[in-house]
Amino acid sequence: MTNIVQPLCVPSSYKDQQYQGLSTDFAKDLSNSMTLYVRNFSFYTTEEQIYELFSKAEEIKRIIMGLDKFQKTPCRFCFVEYYHHQNALDCMKYINSTKLDKRIIRTDLDPGYRDSRQFGRERSGGQGQVHDEYR
């Protein structure tokens, strides 16, 4: 554990807007999280490309690709689930802000995938653009 150098595996300002629970629960969920919310890759990036990169941290349990609410087409975000919390942290340290398929991708610790989270939540049906503007 370092005190001077800020580890890259700490939760960012990212938050699931529809998370049911207090912010302390959210923080607690993240401290055990095995899931990453990944965004900013291209519309054409496939699950297998994500698999190739993220499995460098450890074996992946599953990937849930984000879909446009209406078109049911890929919409530039996904959830990557590991078997251990440490693997998710390693991704934050080693993979966040590196390139995949021409784009710099972003990862965030996530409290865990639940049904319906795979669909874009914006009015347009998509998701992700708004977050990018923050960064």
Next chain:
Amino acid sequence: MDHERGSRRDSGKKRYRDDDRRSGGRDRRNRDRGRSSYIEVQEQQPAEDSPEKRLTTLLIILGDKMTPKEITTNIDKVASILKSEYSKLETHVLKTIKNCFMELPMKSYIYGTLIGLVNVTRSDVGVKVVKMTSQTLQQCLNEGNWRGAKLSLKFFGELTNANVISPRTMLDVYDDLLTALDEQNLKMSRADTIVYIVLASLPYVATRLRERCPDVLESMLAKIERYFYARERTILDIDGSVVRKSIQPYVGPNVPYEQQDMLELLWTQIQNLKSNDWVCPNLLKPWSEYDGVLITADQHEVEKFVVPQEFGGMNNSLPTTSFRIFVGLDDESIKEHDVSDISYFIINDVVDDILDIMEVNRKDCAKYLKDLPYCFAPDTFIGKDTTVSAAKTDVKVESETKMETEEDSFPNNWTNDNPPSVDTTNTNQNITANFQLEQIIVESTFKNIFQLPQPKYKYIFYHSLLTEVCKMMHETFPPVLGKAIGILFDRVDIMDVECCYRFWNWFSHHLSNFSFIWNWKDWESSLQFDPLHPKVCFLRETFQKMVRYSYYERIKSTIPDEFSSIFPIEPSTSFKYEDSTHPLHDLAETLLGKIRKRASNEDVQAYFKEIVTALPPKEQDQTIRDIFVQCVLMQGCKSFSHVLNVIERYLPILQSLNESPEDKLHTVKIVAEFWKRNTQFLGILLDKLLNYRVIDASSIITWLFTKEMETEVSKSYMWEIMKNTINKVISRVKQVQYKLDTLINPRTDIIDITSDVDKKVNSEELRSLENTLSNVTREQKEVLLALVNLFVGMLDERLKEYIEQDIQDPMSQYWFWWAYGFFKEIGRCYQPQMSTFMVTLETVIIDPLDTKTNPIIANVIEMIKAFGRMKEASVVEDLS
């Protein structure tokens, strides 16, 4: 040896005046830079503008990008502030000083001098800092944290330089540690660790020790020298050279330098320092500017240290070997470093520390590496002028967002033929400089990537770090890295096979971060070699991996046509029943239709009953398995998620079709055939089918050694599947062992309120876990034994053919080069597990073959045994 500890100086104290250096003199530039760049204290986060925070920032950034002159004046300023603020913020100050020397090891000398200056008028602060450092050292010793122990010693050395403790006291501290060398049955790995932390910290303080206590220093060195003699004999006794050889990244007679044992090399470097009267011109010594003042200060006592029995065993109790890239080349743009120079050790050791400590933040890691020249004397690094104030040349603050928009459009600077780093036009200040920073960073990072058996962190950390350094030093670093890639490529045929594999894994990943730009044409001449030549395989596997990160057409378009013969085939499925002329085409189509419509397991099984009569009686089961598994794969071929869904839905059928080992092997073969044109999918599927226990580890291992796989010996996917499979078996053992351990020794922070009933449940759980453990351990043993057996069988058969063909040196045959190299890697990698059943291994593998066993195969078994001896080795000589 019962001299009085430390010598208390009682000369009159001269108060150090600092009237004009009160807090108002705080250096605004530094504070601003610190705030907006990489320094943030993470613990308990005092408010942004609190006095604690301001002081912390001030301490952390002290010395960053400062010229030696600025360092001296700034230490003075901060010392004044520290003196006035200390009483209010004591705990905080002590904690921050500790964090600084433990986490910013390149700046120890700054913090040492700082405390020295404070100690002149506030010896109470000196006492507290010495006490805190002692506690830190003892804690590190207790926790087996050898790096922390080394850094504490290094700080003690700097405190000695700054006259906070006496040279005599410093030597007493060393003596406390080296006492361990007198122990009975001293483990070599323990002694190595202690000798290393002493020698690694010695250069910083050596001149002081030589000045004041030459005799004690001499006797300490004599003791260490005796250890080195004893160590050499011990290594000879246990045939330790086998281990040393087997962990060298380069193999064979054509290695351009001697791959020395790192500790032996350090001893040589120390002796060279000694013959140079202990003067290392590359170290910054701000304390020497204040000698006149520091001499008036009080010196403090240090408590005795005890090295607990458990301390030692750095690097997994294995020796480490020197690794170089920029050596033996006829290239004027490359600086060949003098490895016997103590500065070579010091710089590399600091880089190692930075890599290790800052693994949590690769961006900061890269920044500190870039600024490293400021932590050494001005003429240490070629082309890095640290005597010009950064205030003028470097006022721009790189904001995070700006960096990241730039990196996207940032071109890969490979092709810069004239790296600025060797441009000597504006380096009149340091024509005597001996070190090339970029080369050192490249070598240190690859030393880790190629460390055998494994590096400390995951490979991807070192990959991302190199990417980060490329961005951070985008003018000077990529050309040097590009050179390194060329040099390593030229040497792939003298590299350990595992390192060769790690090299293409890194290279493809690295290129994926830099738009896949590389001057492939430079390597065109390699295409004339045998298809199994390491260079050809390196290229082929790099392309294969690049396709995985991107997509087929894109990569194909970036690779010159000349390479098309080794470019991978386009990934696709091979669905046997797709062909409408296949006799079972209609059956398969109907089944696929049912699966597509998510028919229930019962419906599918009913369909099997329907069609089974139409099949040849002897092949009914086989055919059904083949059709069904292929249909499942076909339905799931769209993506990894799709196939997982289908597998989960039809798990009951899949399991019922795979009861015997033969069934399982058959399924593995079906999957391999279906995905022969997409090895990524093949790997994922075998992994998941193994998780669902449709197939097992033995079936995968057996398949890997079938005749038709012999052509695949130089391909990544084969070895990845092998290792993933074995790792899974091993991790099952570890998991069960962990569960059992926590059951037997529950966490102490949970109060035990278990009633008798609970305890009974526990004992049942215990029995069941013990059962599971013995099962998974047996599986581990069986799988590893089978693996070694299959390897030996395969290699032995080849060797016999070579003898018939009158081939003298099997290693001249590339097929053998690959297969044998991976066999060696398997032995090296799984040595900890294999050593638990060495006797069985030998009787099963070696004895039945006995005289027929080729010595080259027996060597690997010998290597596994030598690893065990090395880890357990005791130094027998009496060193006292």
